[in-house]
Amino acid sequence: xxxxxxxxxxxVATHLFKTFNKVDQxxxxxxxxRNINAIKAYKNDVDIIxxxxxxxxxxxxxxxxxxxxxxxxxxxxxxxxxxxxxxxGAASLYDIDKKHKRGVFYPLQTFSKTAEIDFANVPICxxxxxxxxxxxLKNLAISIGSPTKKVNTDQRNVLHVAAVFVNNxxxxxxxxxxxxxxxxxxxxxxxxPLILETAKKVQDLSPYMAQTGPAxxxxxxxxxxxxxxxxxxxxxxxxxxxxxxxxxxxxxxxx
Numbered sequence: 001x002x003x004x005x006x007x008x009x010x011x012v013a014t015h016l017f018k019t020f021n022k023v024d025q026x027x028x029x030x031x032x033x034r035n036i037n038a039i040k041a042y043k044n045d046v047d048i049i050x051x052x053x054x055x056x057x058x059x060x061x062x063x064x065x066x067x068x069x070x071x072x073x074x075x076x077x078x079x080x081x082x083x084x085x086x087x088x089g090a091a092s093l094y095d096i097d098k099k100h101k102r103g104v105f106y107p108l109q110t111f112s113k114t115a116e117i118d119f120a121n122v123p124i125c126x127x128x129x130x131x132x133x134x135x136x137l138k139n140l141a142i143s144i145g146s147p148t149k150k151v152n153t154d155q156r157n158v159l160h161v162a163a164v165f166v167n168n169x170x171x172x173x174x175x176x177x178x179x180x181x182x183x184x185x186x187x188x189x190x191x192x193p194l195i196l197e198t199a200k201k202v203q204d205l206s207p208y209m210a211q212t213g214p215a216x217x218x219x220x221x222x223x224x225x226x227x228x229x230x231x232x233x234x235x236x237x238x239x240x241x242x243x244x245x246x247x248x249x250x251x252x253x254x255x
Contacts, residue, residue, distance in 0.1 A: 005029050007031075031047070084100040085128075106127075107146070173238075208249065
């Protein structure tokens with residue numbers, strides 16, 4: 001059994017707690033947050049604390065906090081030579097204070113507190129300086145049914161950038177589409193099957209092969225009509241930028 005202390009109370013920390021708490025292979029010793037009110041709802045399920053001096057010994061301490069807090073929090077931990085990891089896709093492994101054994105346990109997924117997550121569909125990217133520490137982290141991921149991947153810092157960083165494109169930027173495009181449909185009283189819900197089909201296609205095809213639409217086929221008449229329909233200059237800029245990107249990828253002449 002792997003004993004774990006979670007530090008932090010954000011979306012990732014909450015989902016990790018709920019998931020670890022369901023499996024027999026993991027024992028959550030404590031949950032720390034500087035504002036104990038944020039985790040008070042779980043006081044009957046785990047020992048909650050807001051004082052680092054009360055931390056108990058465990059196999060692993062998970063810093064599920066903001067990137068900016070990793071260095072400071074890890075340096076404040078009142079012990080050394082124990083395995084301390086963060087969950088960030090962008091922060092360096094070396095942001096963790098060197099007095100600790102250091103690692104990264106990065107769940108490559110988007111987390112919202114109210115949305116259920118099946119960790120069987122969450123790849124865990126693992127980075128560690130020592131082989132025994134890597135195996136602890138791998139076993140932890142396996143215990144919750146997650147696929148694992150050993151990555152280095154550069155690979156993790158580019159995965160995080162790519163994740164911003166496929167998740168955050170894509171979601172913003174959904175928001176833009178919502179604004180566009182609302183402008184004429186059309187129903188955004190009619191686009192949801194298309195959203196699902198687009199995501200489904202890239203499970204089997206490369207994004208390059210899956211691309212369709214007026215930009216790829218250089219349909220100048222449709223491109224000009226779309227730009228005329230768009231009223232918001234920001235929407236026009238986004239449309240032009242992405243059209244140009246598609247045309248560059250597929251060797252089409254620009255509008």
